[in-house]
Amino acid sequence: MKNDKKLFYEELNKLVMDSRIRRLSKYPQHNGSNTLTHCVQVAKRSFALAEEFGWDIDEKELARGAMLHDYYQYDIKKEGFSAYHHGTSHPLTAMKKAQEDFDLTEKERNIIRGHMWPLTLVHPPKSKEAILVCLADKDIATREFARPEIRKAKKLAGKVLNRKSSQ
Numbered sequence: 302m303k304n305d306k307k308l309f310y311e312e313l314n315k316l317v318m319d320s321r322i323r324r325l326s327k328y329p330q331h332n333g334s335n336t337l338t339h340c341v342q343v344a345k346r347s348f349a350l351a352e353e354f355g356w357d358i359d360e361k362e363l364a365r366g367a368m369l370h371d372y373y374q375y376d377i378k379k380e381g382f383s384a385y386h387h388g389t390s391h392p393l394t395a396m397k398k399a400q401e402d403f404d405l406t407e408k409e410r411n412i413i414r415g416h417m418w419p420l421t422l423v424h425p426p427k428s429k430e431a432i433l434v435c436l437a438d439k440d441i442a443t444r445e446f447a448r449p450e451i452r453k454a455k456k457l458a459g460k461v462l463n464r465k466s467s468q
């Protein structure tokens with residue numbers, strides 16, 4: 302069965318316009334990204350992975366879980382949390398805060414709670430949607446971390462190519 306891309310993107314757009322979710326743009330993520338942008342990227346990547354794997358998913362739950370997976374709403378640096386402390390504790394914080402503001406399904410709660418697995422050992426992802434968000438989050442975070450290095454490598458590659466063409 303084919304996933305409904307239109308339904309997924311309609312739900313995603315609705316969430317992006319929600320004033321409670323828009324607050325996430327105030328909180329920084331890796332290397333200049335903010336949490337709103339990060340969640341949108343994770344949502345898009347999750348859907349793309351579902352298509353790649355040929356997995357039949359619930360479009361609305363995937364969009365909602367992905368957009369709320371980092372709903373913890375604090376600045377890690379300002380809070381003075383270590384990477385380990387933040388890594389292990391923010392899924393629960395995000396789930397609690399998301400629960401206060403939204404009516405979550407059991408699957409959506411697990412998408413949020415399980416997205417840092419295997420770091421959060423006893424809280425694994427329990428559905429296809431939760432596995433997709435868990436994988437997409439790692440993929441997007443790695444790209445965000447690597448962004449300055451990729452920029453430097455591109456610059457260097459450009460110089461090498463220019464040198465070659467002028468020889």
Ligand SMILES: [Fe+2]
Nearest residue numbers: 370371391416
């Ligand atoms: Fe996270």
Ligand SMILES: [Fe+2]
Nearest residue numbers: 339370371438
């Ligand atoms: Fe994340």
